[in-house]
Amino acid sequence: MASRWKQIGHRVEYALARALLYGFSRMAPQTASRLGAGTARMIGKWAPVSRIADINLRLIQPHLSDAERAYEVGKSWGHIGATLAELPHLPRLIRNEASGPGWTIAGEEHLLALRDHDGPIIFFSGHIGNWEMLPPIVASYGLAFAPFYREASNPLINRLIAALRQKAVGQAVPMFPKGARGARAAMAHLKNRGRLGVLGDQKMNDGIAATLFGEEAMTASATASFALKYQCIIVPGVMRRVGPARLHLRVEKPFMPVATGERQKDIEKLTQQLNDQLETWIREAPDQWLLLHRRWPRHFYARSEKPRA
Template structure:
């Protein structure tokens, strides 16, 4: 068979597999939507906890906890890791229900906001704004909740390798938001688009808790950690507010968005490398404080610290 035909056959096979993956994902989505938000959350949490705790990546989480929380016993670390997987499963299973969760319901599925006054105040202003958070609780709820206060923001996303599945996810986000908000793919092109977005006076949200090999070294849980300096660099360049916040899980499909006052960086507002470092450290300190409150609600599943510590 000619080489060209083999390439075509391989391409068709790849597309066929991708489409079948999309059909499976869509079927799972329909199944989750047929359940109540609480039931979907419970099932997602149970499945992910049972499977995830047995995967090799759980050893990475255990090592992370040994590195930065050495006071924990093996049993305590095991409990946290189990909680990490449960929270992740709940987050995924709740995703198709986010658009229908009720605001300020007294109990059951729904969400509430602490610090909403900072969002209300910001909604009355014009100009670029940066929101900073991490993969804590159900972080997918943060853009939706903030938007309800008149301050919708764009954000970065990691595109799924399957374009059909990627489109499905993006459509779900738009549905939850009730409007189409620009999203920027991670990478140099997305970074340029995000900068342009901010320069036009819009808002941008960034999850700053993941390792960034080409970032800067600051402390995180008392250890050096390569960290993205994007939020600090952009804020100092544009002299715009940074609003920190995170999502706390209270129960199955029950979430609390905690919004804190804008970060005061007036003492080091000059745009230079030293101040970028100082402001990035302030952000890391906030993330660390949030994570310590509920360590089982953060993603400990990646090698966040220098690779030599994992040998």
């Protein structure tokens, strides 16, 4: 009986998601983005999870007042809502140097230089700006990659999102769910000189205790491990939202990880290097990061939630 109710719940969630995305798809991209942002901001201020975003901001921007943090948390909700609303419009967002919907890029020369590279590549980023736009932009340079992704608990919604991502990229690409099965498939993909995309800013309980903003943050070591094992070029890049349905990708200088022969130390060093890159990106615009995520250990939040003297 419990399983049947769960299936019914999944179908209801799926129907609501389909209806919501269809509604956004019938609007102009800027209108959908504005509506998604505004709705999320209104709902978000009442959501209990906003408390997590507030605690995260205390670490990232300790100089802010309570009112300023509340404002930044609202902006973060707005970016989440805009990202959702922009999903059905991604295939229609094209390079545009003027104003209006579309995208621009800095560091284009790095992607152009990699077009003829016949070895494995890892594109590294985080849940910043509209991260969903990163794959289609990179694919437009002939560098489509297979993304690692976290599966939704509802398999119907999971398939819906996967279909939207494939449509945005404009071609069929493999997608690897996080976990042992996905990791094995990703390793085989890189071994065959494939390209992989990783959003490396989420907590991984069985990862490495690297630091982020001076606090211990359990971090997935897969990116570093894969890159060192298969000598992958790592291409860091960050998405920014600069307006409604208007996005900007900054591609950092690609690099090849250095292997010294001490594999575990090399993995730890590279993992910390990637965390440092994420920290730099997040500091630039904390509100565009996924602030609602419990990025640090449980004791960090328990300590931060204690009443102030």
